[in-house]
Amino acid sequence: MTEPLLRVRDLKTYFVTEQGSGTARSVDGVSFEVQPGETLGIVGESGCGKTVTSLSILRLIPEPPGHIRPGSVIEFEGRNLLTLEPRELRAIRGNQIAMIFQEPMTSLNPVFTVGDQIAEAAIVHQGLSRRVARTRAIDMLRLVGIADPEERVDHYPHQMSGGMRQRVMIGMALVCHPKLLIADEPTTALDVTIQAQILELLDRLQAELGMAVMLITHDLGVVAGSADRVAVMYAGQVVEQAPTAALFARPLHPYTEGLLASVPRLDAPPAREHGRLHSIPGQVPAATAWPEGCRFHPRCPYAWERCRAEMPPLLDAGGGGEPGTHTVRCWLLTEPRRRTPHP
Amino acid sequence: MAAWLVRRLVASIAIVFAVVTITFFVVRLAHGTPCGPAGERPLPPDVCERQRVQFGYDQPLPVQYGKYLVALRHGELGESFGLHRPVADALADAIPNTFTLALAALLVDFALGLALGIYQAVRAGRFGDVAVGNVALLVNSMPVFWLGLVLLLVFAQWLRWFPAGGIHNPILCPRLASPYCLLDFLWHLVLPALTLGLVGAAGTARYQRAAMLEVIRQEYVRTARAKGLRERRVLLVHALRNALLPIITLFGLAFPFLFTGAVLIETVFAWPGMGRLAVNAIFQRDYPVVTGAAVLTTTMVVLGNLIADVLYAVVDPRIRVQRGGGDGGSA
Amino acid sequence: MSVWTWLTLGGAAVLALAVVAELRRRLQTSAPGRRFFRHPTAALGLFVLAFFVAIALAAPVVAPYPPYYQIDIAHPNRPPSAQFLLGTDPFSRDVWSRLVYGARVSLGIGALATLVAVTVGTAVGAVSGYFRRWVDTTLMRLVDVGLAMPRIFVLLMAVALWEHIALWALVLLIGLTGWFGTSRLVRAEVLSLREREFVAAARALGAGAGRVIFRHVLPNAAAPIIVSGALGIGNMMLLEAGLSFLGLGVPSPAPSWGNMIADGWHRMAVAWWSSTFPGLAISLVVMALNAVGDALRDALDPRREAV
Numbered sequence: 001m002t003e004p005l006l007r008v009r010d011l012k013t014y015f016v017t018e019q020g021s022g023t024a025r026s027v028d029g030v031s032f033e034v035q036p037g038e039t040l041g042i043v044g045e046s047g048c049g050k051t052v053t054s055l056s057i058l059r060l061i062p063e064p065p066g067h068i069r070p071g072s073v074i075e076f077e078g079r080n081l082l083t084l085e086p087r088e089l090r091a092i093r094g095n096q097i098a099m100i101f102q103e104p105m106t107s108l109n110p111v112f113t114v115g116d117q118i119a120e121a122a123i124v125h126q127g128l129s130r131r132v133a134r135t136r137a138i139d140m141l142r143l144v145g146i147a148d149p150e151e152r153v154d155h156y157p158h159q160m161s162g163g164m165r166q167r168v169m170i171g172m173a174l175v176c177h178p179k180l181l182i183a184d185e186p187t188t189a190l191d192v193t194i195q196a197q198i199l200e201l202l203d204r205l206q207a208e209l210g211m212a213v214m215l216i217t218h219d220l221g222v223v224a225g226s227a228d229r230v231a232v233m234y235a236g237q238v239v240e241q242a243p244t245a246a247l248f249a250r251p252l253h254p255y256t257e258g259l260l261a262s263v264p265r266l267d268a269p270p271a272r273e274h275g276r277l278h279s280i281p282g283q284v285p286a287a288t289a290w291p292e293g294c295r296f297h298p299r300c301p302y303a304w305e306r307c308r309a310e311m312p313p314l315l316d317a318g319g320g321g322e323p324g325t326h327t328v329r330c331w332l333l334t335e336p337r338r339r340t341p342h343p
Numbered sequence: 344m345a346a347w348l349v350r351r352l353v354a355s356i357a358i359v360f361a362v363v364t365i366t367f368f369v370v371r372l373a374h375g376t377p378c379g380p381a382g383e384r385p386l387p388p389d390v391c392e393r394q395r396v397q398f399g400y401d402q403p404l405p406v407q408y409g410k411y412l413v414a415l416r417h418g419e420l421g422e423s424f425g426l427h428r429p430v431a432d433a434l435a436d437a438i439p440n441t442f443t444l445a446l447a448a449l450l451v452d453f454a455l456g457l458a459l460g461i462y463q464a465v466r467a468g469r470f471g472d473v474a475v476g477n478v479a480l481l482v483n484s485m486p487v488f489w490l491g492l493v494l495l496l497v498f499a500q501w502l503r504w505f506p507a508g509g510i511h512n513p514i515l516c517p518r519l520a521s522p523y524c525l526l527d528f529l530w531h532l533v534l535p536a537l538t539l540g541l542v543g544a545a546g547t548a549r550y551q552r553a554a555m556l557e558v559i560r561q562e563y564v565r566t567a568r569a570k571g572l573r574e575r576r577v578l579l580v581h582a583l584r585n586a587l588l589p590i591i592t593l594f595g596l597a598f599p600f601l602f603t604g605a606v607l608i609e610t611v612f613a614w615p616g617m618g619r620l621a622v623n624a625i626f627q628r629d630y631p632v633v634t635g636a637a638v639l640t641t642t643m644v645v646l647g648n649l650i651a652d653v654l655y656a657v658v659d660p661r662i663r664v665q666r667g668g669g670d671g672g673s674a
Numbered sequence: 675m676s677v678w679t680w681l682t683l684g685g686a687a688v689l690a691l692a693v694v695a696e697l698r699r700r701l702q703t704s705a706p707g708r709r710f711f712r713h714p715t716a717a718l719g720l721f722v723l724a725f726f727v728a729i730a731l732a733a734p735v736v737a738p739y740p741p742y743y744q745i746d747i748a749h750p751n752r753p754p755s756a757q758f759l760l761g762t763d764p765f766s767r768d769v770w771s772r773l774v775y776g777a778r779v780s781l782g783i784g785a786l787a788t789l790v791a792v793t794v795g796t797a798v799g800a801v802s803g804y805f806r807r808w809v810d811t812t813l814m815r816l817v818d819v820g821l822a823m824p825r826i827f828v829l830l831m832a833v834a835l836w837e838h839i840a841l842w843a844l845v846l847l848i849g850l851t852g853w854f855g856t857s858r859l860v861r862a863e864v865l866s867l868r869e870r871e872f873v874a875a876a877r878a879l880g881a882g883a884g885r886v887i888f889r890h891v892l893p894n895a896a897a898p899i900i901v902s903g904a905l906g907i908g909n910m911m912l913l914e915a916g917l918s919f920l921g922l923g924v925p926s927p928a929p930s931w932g933n934m935i936a937d938g939w940h941r942m943a944v945a946w947w948s949s950t951f952p953g954l955a956i957s958l959v960v961m962a963l964n965a966v967g968d969a970l971r972d973a974l975d976p977r978r979e980a981v
Contacts, residue, residue, distance in 0.1 A: 058569055060565060060568055060569055064468075086574075089571075090571040090572070090573065091571065092571065093568070093569055093570060093571030094569060094570035094571035094572075095571055098569070098570075099569045101562060101565070101566060101569075103562060106561060106562040106563065107562045107563055107565070107566045108563055108566065109563040109566075109567070109581055109584075109585070110563070110585070110660070110661060111584050111585055111588075111658070111659065111660060112581075112584075120570065120572070121570045121571070124570070124571060124572060125571060156660045156661070158660075158661050169566075172566075172570070354818070357815075358818055358819050358822045359822075361819045362819060362822060362823055365819075365823075366831070369831065369832070477715065480715070480961055480964055480965065481957060481961050483961075483964070484908065484956075484957050484958075484960035484961035484963075484964055485953070485956070485957045485960075486912050486915045486916065486919075486932075486935070486953055486956050486957070487916075488916060488919055488935070489915075489935055489949070489952075489953030489956065489957070490953075492935070492939065492942060492949055492950075492953070493950065493953070495942070496942055496943075496946055496950075500942070500943055602824045602826075602827070606826055606827070606830070606916075606920075607826075607916050607919065607920070610920065611939075621827065621830070622830065622920060625830050625831060633831060636827075637823075637827060637831070640824050640827060641822055641823055641824070644822050644823075644824060645822050648822070
């Protein structure tokens, strides 16, 4: 296997809550890798810690309430991002690793033109003059599929639709040809049709620019179409990791099973379980009070005593391919016969 | 944009007009007709009557009003009783002094207020923020004339660093005739401008802190950091530009505040500006001066608000588009 | 300052503390109450206000000398001492006693003038916002003119051009020149509230406009009115102080904090205490009002996040 572009080992990001309800351990020991040029999808419900994970990579966590625990390792091309000097970190942000966010309207500065905002990264990181940077901005607008880029470059964010703004965000992120793009729920705030266009755009750009993408979403459909590998997160941890096809064909973690089963299918038989859609019972626990043992056990149809007592590590699920391709955090791997739902 | 501007101008002129009319009639209706300044010896009745005719006070009010308006068009504001010179001249002498005082105070106000507000926002919740905040609250609550007195006491009386009032050294510099006299003028300007400026700065700091805090929480600040920009640039370029918008409203509000403050400060520091002129005229029942000063100050206040509105449109592109500036469309 | 006056002074402070503590206890149960007391300056501000109100009310007991009494005309301007807590002024009157009696005047004028301003402003704003159309336009034009006129100028003119102004007239004038901002605030609230269903429901039941406005709309608009009132008292007090300082407000020898500053002004060089202490009193009270007003604003409007 080639050297991974990004390697995250045992990342822990905690937040101090003000009401004294204790520390929120939003990210509690997350590990994964991103290879150059591949798309890693990170999937999970709200509150599982996926956004905090992505923000932690670029160290964008606000320091007073949050902090990244010592012992966490985030290596980009072999360098530990967590020990970099501010100046070195800034050289990476927007330049080698770029990030786009969920809400393009609030993530773009309303008082600057889109051209200025795109050009800024080029000016700061590549030392381009304003004129050259402006040309680059126009090129980027064209690249992301915005019509009339020469005119649009002087427009303000509020003069554009949501889809266009997201394209601008992508253009802003890619202007320095980063090696890794972190996309935090890039399509959640958009219409379904626009969603498809944006995902297609990301695919195309990834192929053209040869960059890796970390795609964070709660939508399995998004991940199915765009990701090479998927990491499923729950309660601040990765609970299953596999190539996309393998994950969808053979979901091993009960949570993944539940997620997949919750997606309504057009080809499903009409009457299923009292005619209702499947959902995972219970709720996502609060980050200040993770359950003992396996964090999913209160909601798991297969849980037994061991699950309540001991937290399972990430176990190799085999299934062909190199060891570590498909890992699952579940005791069922050691006792597969328990995979029968309780009555 | 142009249409909106014209509408605002017309509204402003209407307001000034209304104020002029109100002032005119209030002044005339209060206390009957004057017979010379209240401070002088009362004039014998026939002299008084001749004065009345001379100044046109024997004619019916609407006629007086009409004549006043006509004269106003020509820039004539009447003749002052007490000063025995045209009102316009007296005002013209006094206005530059008030203007320089207000300008200097505005400078202190915004320079100090913005800096403190930004500092407070960056250090939000910590000791620096709380300390500055409470001091600002106290200063903002002080009567502006009392602060002037205290500063006079400390800096002019005890420490003797600055003069105890006035606008110039009457012996050496009766006129602004040399660089030395300019320095002398500035030296006299420090305390009054500081007084007005400090109280104003305290208010501005509170506003600016709130505006910056609001902005810093916005996601586009996070985006700017994610682009790898220096923190200083993130704060001073991306955040500040948005936080300045509400400050512009403050700028428009500063005008009435400055005039109020000027009246009191000019009295405390014996600064020969329009405020002091107006106060003296009121005491002496010098109605032409009072009316003229009212007209002028209202015009300035209205102008200040107009400028603030225009500035707002210039700085915030969203408002510009709303008022018909950009193409306003989306695709 | 006899032992008795010291005792009553201490008593006033204790009373103020008790009032604040009791308020705090009572308000713990409601969310706005808890939010209010989250501000450290709020409790302090309440204490300062309670203290000054207490000594104003108990003036005859807390002040060792009557306010007009000239103690020793031959030796005015005595510095602060055990006998004269804050010294004597150029007319040889005890500054502390005058301060205490002046509290009645200054606080009273501030509160009453605010009452006038808030009442008029609320009425105008409510009518304007509820009836809209030409009523709204005319009233708001009036407000524009009112806001454009420099307030102190209007007050100076009005007060000076009528010879001797009675205290009630002064209160009315200060109040009547200060309602414009409140009216705009109330109008905005009423405009948004009138579209709500409870208004339609009330009208469907046959309620007349007045009833709808008073019983249904205004109670919901109460929060910004209260906040603007609290902050307004401070402004009114500063205005009264300025007028009195110029000699146009409360007439001597009746003490108000403003004219006390004027009395001592010309002797500042030798007797700084005459002018300094009244000004300090104004600053503290206005600061307390501002702190309380800010805390009220945060407490009554849960949409604002405190930092």
